[in-house]
Amino acid sequence: MALCAPLAHAQPKSGPSVNGFGIAAANGPVEKWGTIEIELAGPSTGNPFMEVELSAVFRQGQRQLQATGFYDGDGKYKIRFMPDSVGVWQYETSSNRPILNGKRGSFTAVAPATGNHGPVRVRNTFHFGYEDGTPFWQVGTTSYAWAHQGEQLQQQTLQTLATSPFNKIRMAVFPNSDVKNTPSLYPFEGTAPLQWDFSRFNPAFFRHLEQRISQLRTLGIEADLILFHPYDKGHWGFDRMPADVNERYLKYVVARLAAYRNVWWSMANEFDFLKEKKPEDWDRYFEIVQMSDPYQHLRSIHNAFVLYNHTKPWVTHVSIQNGAVTEDYERAVLYRDVYNKPVVYDEVKYEGNFPQRWGQLSGEDMVLRFWEGAIAGTYVGHGETFTEPSGRAWTGQGGTLHGQSPARLAFFRKILSESPAEGLEPIDKWQGNPFAGKHAQYYLGYFGRDTPTAWPFVLFKTGLADGMKFRAEVIDTWNMTVTPVDGIFEVKKRDNYTFADKDGRSIALPGRPYMALRIVRVP
């Protein structure tokens, strides 16, 4: 790129063009929340990963953000940036190498294209929203090692995701030795399985990962990037690198990836199985990511049997594995009260037919967990473990989905998307009440495995007043139907805690499980 050259500030209607990694050239315009990259030529001798420091300050008016650069091999140095407002941005580099130091330039950020809502943020304490205000109703899935498979399988996974209900995927940076394939790329220079030069990253590995993250971004899918995991088991040793390598790795990953708006940082999967790391190591790694990331992407950590202390300030939302908690909204709600942060039950067992009890949920049980979680004002993650002839399973390697839950989760996500943008809040959680929503406006109820034949029209009192009117729909969450209930219900105070339909009516239900009710205020 032409450093310090005056830049044309044209704002083409078609939006900025990007390369195969979803990155705009530094001299062209970039979308707000897109990624722009400054490329500089610098030293290729010595060990640039260890010896060269590079960053840039990006300024717009009184605001400035600092982004760290990285060495991308072959004497190329890059600094990536995600502008969060439109207009002209100025930048200036800093480096301990004169050739990289003091380079100035500017570029224009233009309005985001359709589908670009910015990064996901915590909103209303317990919920998520994109930075542009669009609600983010998390319906996540898991495919730990999909990006380490053969090219054809990765393409198939992307195709599957494109038509899936999922708007978030948990995926690991490091390959997974539990999964029987040999990656073609590794994160460090050296020779598999164990002869690594931990002082030199392999840029090709990260460029590949970036391409996948960029493709997910295009699909509108958040990449919940798992930074460490215990499934290496010493095979390549990425689970037991020295502390200084871990820290350098975290900084390198953040420098490369933070400018992708769809990145979330998951410090680990089943962190407590990583026996080489102590509790205080995780605190330090969290802080490194927190300090390194100019955009403050979401951060959490996923457990096996021991919960991380999610009250710590660097945890933005709670990521939990638990096999039983989402079977019941009255269980799932409890962690909300503890943490006062969004709670995502990222692992609640998987739909499948594995012999292990964590991988043999029925489709019905998988879908039930999403609904119970929603009624608790929390979010749930999907996984699939059907034994394929290939030996693969979605949650390990990606590919295609076989379960009965994804179609129902698409229906579930549609129902969520029609709910109040503030998020579903439990109604009367102290007592336990199968409704969530927004007091006096919107109620979504779910009866789980119960098979009621009627629901007396009785709502918890908060916000209600005599004469308020509501319409109702009966939702079959498994058969994916929404059936309007005839008539309008007008409420009247019933007792110290509830309002009921003034004529004492009930809503008929079909006596099947997995039924829900939607009750919406009408003028």
Place this chain on the structure above:
Amino acid sequence: MALCAPLAHAQPKSGPSVNGFGIAAANGPVEKWGTIEIELAGPSTGNPFMEVELSAVFRQGQRQLQATGFYDGDGKYKIRFMPDSVGVWQYETSSNRPILNGKRGSFTAVAPATGNHGPVRVRNTFHFGYEDGTPFWQVGTTSYAWAHQGEQLQQQTLQTLATSPFNKIRMAVFPNSDVKNTPSLYPFEGTAPLQWDFSRFNPAFFRHLEQRISQLRTLGIEADLILFHPYDKGHWGFDRMPADVNERYLKYVVARLAAYRNVWWSMANEFDFLKEKKPEDWDRYFEIVQMSDPYQHLRSIHNAFVLYNHTKPWVTHVSIQNGAVTEDYERAVLYRDVYNKPVVYDEVKYEGNFPQRWGQLSGEDMVLRFWEGAIAGTYVGHGETFTEPSGRAWTGQGGTLHGQSPARLAFFRKILSESPAEGLEPIDKWQGNPFAGKHAQYYLGYFGRDTPTAWPFVLFKTGLADGMKFRAEVIDTWNMTVTPVDGIFEVKKRDNYTFADKDGRSIALPGRPYMALRIVRVP
């Protein structure tokens, strides 16, 4: 007392004599974990509460503990101490008044009398034990204002407690304006309701409280002392004193009461209803109590709708109000994983017939909560809210118990006391399993409202090996019977997760709710 005089170190077989406040004179021997008191004459002019500082260091060999003294009115100054080991203790006072400074003496601590097990401590992360090693199986009750009632009613409460199943009582230091009686004593000098001199405590109020705590100690009942509560509502203003008064009050209470081994500190009841105090105030108050208490009695804080962050280091155990969490052991277990501390569900609704939904549990539901809590490896608190002709209820004013739960809680406590001293640990909590106990040794199962007619003899695998033998008993927790099951069950590996009786036998159950099973290893 004769200061600095050599003391006789006789150890009478009958144990040391104590006064009406359960306090041994400083020149006589004292039981280990008993209370000894140094009384000194000092200034009665000015404001001794504000102006005089007094403390003493108590030494035995290389150990020393510092106890703060207090002004008890009429020119009398006192320093109380609870020795935690037998033998001779030396002490020396410090004061900003020469007459109180540098006083030395010694006394002998003798072996504890029967029933004196020392203070209760956290043990095995999630459980409690007395300092002498005896398990403490918490079966608590609640009577907030019993010590502020008329003398006759207080005596009746003590009589009730003497034959009750309860080994802990939650009780407030401050009187309760919700309760319609006028206390005869107040904690400050002044005139009710609002003309207080917050710079002067009323020693008579505290002497009375001490007598009650001493009487509870004699009964073997822990006093879970509630230091602040929101039920004053500005009537006397003890819920909205200035911060410096709160801090002085806490130090005075700790100085007076810490030497009673049966004291627990509950910073507040429904702390989040005390709107005058901010979250950081509670942190500071916790720290004051933590720093002031030489014996480190148990500390917690009780909530209404907002949970305190119990991960903070000064919280020794978790005290929770929740109306629904103990209805299901799979809910109740969740907070254990968060906090890694003992969890006491101190308020789970009350047995009674109040119109409020928090005060109308059936006896069955009250007892069920204790059992579900136990299976979760947690502890539960009792309360009773029957409308008496007097307008009183146990949980407000004390008196007598009318409910059906106390008899069953006595039975429950007996079952607990026959359980492993380490405490009941959930068996296979990840999956959800209605048993708690000690792997391969002891299993206590509870079926709640389910009404099984048989239980297939299948246990989770941990610790089991083919050929291990068990006996079983069927427990009716409501009718309070224990029925041995004929024969011995020998287990054999069944699948990846379980062992079963080698002959595939089941245990017959009566098809009633509230049944439990006890399975104990035999040689």
